[in-house]
Amino acid sequence: MKKIIFLFIVLISQQILFSQTENIPKKITQKGFAKIDFLSIDMPILEIDGILSEEPNMGFTGIHYNLFLNDEFYAGVGLYGSISGIRGGFFTLGVNAGLKKYFSEKLYADTGFHFGGGGGAGAPDGGGAFILPHFNLGYDFKDFSINGGWSYINFFDGGEIKGHQLNVALEIPLDFEYSNYKSAEKEIDLNSFENNSWNQNPKRNSLMVHFNNLKIKGDTQGINNGKTIKLAGFEFTSYIHKNWFTFLKVDGAYDGIRAGYMDVFLGGGYHLSMNNNRTNILAKFGIGAGGGGGINTNGGFLIYPDISLEQQLFKDIYVSVNKGYLLTPNKDFYTSTFGVGIKYYIERNGVKIENNSFTQGKFKGFEVIVKQDMYFNAKRMEDVTEHMHQISLQVNLDLNKNIFVAGQTSFANFGNAGAYAEGLVGLGLKTNPMLNNSTSFFTQVLGGAAGGGNISTGQGLIIKPSLGFNYELSKTLNLRAASGYVKAKGGELSSPFINLGLKYNISFLKLK
CATH class of the missing domain: 2.40.160.20 (Porin)
Incomplete structure (x- = not known):
């Protein structure tokens, strides 16, 4: 009888361990x-x-x-x-x-x-x-x-x-770890990860949406000298050490000058925390490229020193204020910069932490979309109106199973508007999978900066609502199609559009 009871206990224990293992999504590299x-x-x-x-x-x-x-x-x-x-x-x-x-x-x-x-x-x-x-x-x-x-x-x-x-x-x-997208929004107690492959040091990232003002200076700037460019953009940061980080920053003009200015920076910086990690000071230095919209940056090479002050609003969300400079090496173009932003910090793909404020891990959905847009009869400032096509890259982060935030950049590739580009952010809603779990539907509204290519966008502010669907091709790939409308504030661009593309979707483990 004792042997039977012992065997029963062993079988039950194995079943519990198997169930716990099954409950934790698999880590894939x-x-x-x-x-x-x-x-x-x-x-x-x-x-x-x-x-x-x-x-x-x-x-x-x-x-x-x-x-x-x-x-x-x-x-x-x-x-x-x-x-x-x-x-x-x-x-x-x-x-x-x-x-x-x-x-x-x-x-x-x-x-x-x-x-x-x-x-x-x-x-x-x-x-x-x-x-x-x-x-x-x-x-x-x-x-x-x-x-x-x-x-x-x-x-x-x-x-x-x-x-x-x-x-x-x-x-x-630059490898990364992820889990199946279907694991998104699953919450698991941190103690459950003890003997699991997720039991490693987490990696830290941040995402920021910001608004910047550039006060233009430089004798070569003509009528733009002394004007203030208003920019909207985003910044992605990856920490290589507790205090040291790298960043990628992209901005586009939406007001202040003729539409078309854009800049992109890659750089690094140092992060100093105080006030129990509720207040941060960040010193950054970046190099990159910029120009357009009538701004003369010569070949386009720019230098970007900056200092930011951040204050915690909620657990992972901070408000940021930054002050810096943007200039060409010979100072033909130089500006003082001032901006504000909202930053979201992420501790991901690991549970070995000293901070006991984290008690759970939650898998968050993340999507990258490459697509081709077609704007019907895109209005020009001077040339004959015709259709315009553009290649687009969109990144989505799920807030929950049905709401996501999005960032998108696009560049014209057919339709006589090669200099046209967009940089947009927004919010979207999506359904749960249906039709044999193969199809989901979504709607999103994006807005931001656009200009160039003789497209009539005024000073650059556009809004872009759309409806579409995703069809699952594999665990990580979906076919994506949508239609919508794009409207420029202060310009004549007012066009329906369609797009078709591929969506790559995964989930990652976030501490909460």
């Missing part, structure tokens, strides 16, 4: 890498007022993130901007695909393809669509790799920028 590359583009000779005009090469630098689909093939997204020459404000967005093949432990070949859209700064970019294939040889130093080789660029939709050039690149392995 996705291999990937970040890439920064540079190429010097030979610009075309243009005829201006009957005179042939030559210009220096445009220094074109890109920031990319790619996922490995298997041991060799990869795909991802990338953003390029001008940092030398005379085309400050020239930006593009695109998608990457490639193959990385190792010949030895250290040496490899990388062949790939980039397709995107964009332009700006009065360049002969046509509709904005371009291709950028490459073939590089590289050396892997384990913690990073360098490569270089041949590339070819062609703005093929009526543009004149095309040619062969060398390129060089720096790549850094």
Whole structure:
């Protein structure tokens, strides 16, 4: 009898342990890498007022993130901007695909393809669509790799920028951990993770939506000298140490000057906490590219020192006030900056903490969407009205199962508006999966800055509501389609639109 009771207890214990293991979503590691590359583009000779005009090469630098689909093939997204020459404000967005093949432990070949859209700064970019294939040889130093080789660029939709050039690149392995998107909003007591793969040190990130004012100075700014540009944008921060962090910051103008100004920065900083972590001081320094909207930034290379003061509003939410400077190295363009923002801190994918204020882990849904938009009869300031197409990147963070916040950037790629770009934020609602758990429906309203490409957006403020659906293709991929309307405040852009794209969705473990 004792043996039977003992066997029964063992079976029940195994069942409890199995149930607890089943209750905790599986941790999956996705291999990937970040890439920064540079190429010097030979610009075309243009005829201006009957005179042939030559210009220096445009220094074109890109920031990319790619996922490995298997041991060799990869795909991802990338953003390029001008940092030398005379085309400050020239930006593009695109998608990457490639193959990385190792010949030895250290040496490899990388062949790939980039397709995107964009332009700006009065360049002969046509509709904005371009291709950028490459073939590089590289050396892997384990913690990073360098490569270089041949590339070819062609703005093929009526543009004149095309040619062969060398390129060089720096790549850094950047894997991430995630769980199935269906685990989103599941809450689990931290003690349940004790003997689980999630029992590791958490990583810290922050997301901020902000508004900035730039007071323009510089003798080369013409009628814009002394004006104040109003910008809206977002900032993503990743902590590499308790106090040290890296950041990516993107802004677009919505008021103060003619629409079209944009800037992008990559940098680092130091975080100092006080008042029981309720008050933070952050010192930041970034380098990047910017221009457009009639602002002369020469080649586009900008320097950005800044200091921010943050005060806690709720547990993970802070209000931020920042003061800094934005300038070209020779100070042809320089501004003082002042802004405010709302920042959301995330401790993710780990439960080993010293802070006993966290008692639970919650899986949060996260989505990345790449899509192609079509605006019907997009109004121009001068040219004939025609349809406009653009490539878009949208990122969603679920607040709960049915509400999400969104950030989106888009660049024209067909329709004779190569310099047009958008930077938007907003809020959305979505249904639970239906129709055999394969389909969900959503609505969202985005608003923010847009301009360039002769599209009539006034000083740049637009609003963009839409309705659509997602159809599940796999655990991480959905087909996504939507339709809606875009309206510019102070401009004539007032158009219905449709879009089609792919959505990559995962969940991550957040401490709460």
